[in-house]
Amino acid sequence: MRYQTIPNSLFIKNRKNFIAKTKKNTITILTSNDVKHNNADDVMGFTQNNDLFYLSGIDQEETILVLYPDAYKPENREILFVKETNEHIKIWDGDKLTKEQASEISGIKRVEWLHDFEKILQLIAFEADGFYLGHNEHIKRVTNNQQTQQDRMIDWCKDKYPLHKLHRAAKITRELRIVKSEIEVALIQKAADISVEGFHRVLQNVQPDCKEYELEAELTYTLVKRGGTRHAFKPIVASGKNACALHYNVNDDTCEDGEMILMDFGVCYGNYNSDTTRCIPSNGKFSERQKEVYSAVLHCLKEGSKLLKPGILSADYEKKMASLVEEQLIKLGLLDASEVAAQNPDKPLYKKYFMHGTAHHLGLDVHDVGLYSRVFEAGMVLTCEPGIYIPEEGIGCRLENDYVLTETGNINLTAAMPIEIEEIEELINKKNLVK
């Protein structure tokens, strides 16, 4: 594994918390994700299903977790199924988890081969009244015509056990996953630390006329070098007006002299993610206007992040953030104060320059699962990411940090990533002096 071993106490505790919320006499069955195919014999790689990972720590394809806390026989209460290796797999792909390794990672005593799943489940299924099954319940999930492993498991259970009741495992995992344990926060911190290092490499390598993808390469180099699994999402390296397209990520343009470059990037480490945004001048010196816009956004980040604390509702927090940005837009001369005072509250004028939310949960998913109707609590990890986008001036600025909420406020997990104007200019120019 690329990442340091995660103590299995995390997964043991997660399972304990999970089953405490399930109905009596039910069996939970969670599956891993499919390996996504590309063209011909190429695959896009494997990303574990996050609910399965949360409850088992197993990072291998073709895995099934079965939890049946009320099973008559103790050996049927937790069973992990992993795929059995063979000579062919060994020759082409290398090692797969042994039963002992899977048991050590997950803390589950009974590990069986996947090909025995149907037979073993049959032995316990009729003892139970129903099944908890996994499904993607993210509010912004992307659904297309692809059937997932979870869809197939639901169909299979309905077919084989039509009189069992089905329940939603995701309703429980999203309640649990939204509040992070110390081990989880440490993993997000590690991801954030790698992001900080990557940003320093970018500062050392940025120069007028460099390509956006050259800066992306610095981020990729660092995360691979430091044991990150992958980018948390395809990084955005957007120079000049490209920064005004919120999900721009082709990163194929030239960073012209005098342009500001927006970089929104994250590292996935041990399946936990960081998510940060910084803006830098391609030539090492912000223009006066870039400074004005940057300072406005930085002010919103500093003031807004103070609001991230237990007891506040996401919707109220977003309203306060919007007011902060609105105030800055007036100061920048982009909005007229009297027009703002008379605006239709359903169509606020700030939306022209600031069109996204500023806090999302962060964890196993970058936009982590959890209900936004739940008030913020200690242990939640959230981003703070105000932005101002002015396409007509070729300036798009967003600044994003990651915070873990404490009983009294929050801790900035990305505090080590340079953000002050002078600091960023100095770090870019230090490199120019060395040349």
Ligand code: GLY
């Ligand atoms: N990079 C995605 C986000 O900032 O939410």
Ligand code: MN
């Ligand atoms: Mn981001």
Ligand code: MN
């Ligand atoms: Mn974000």
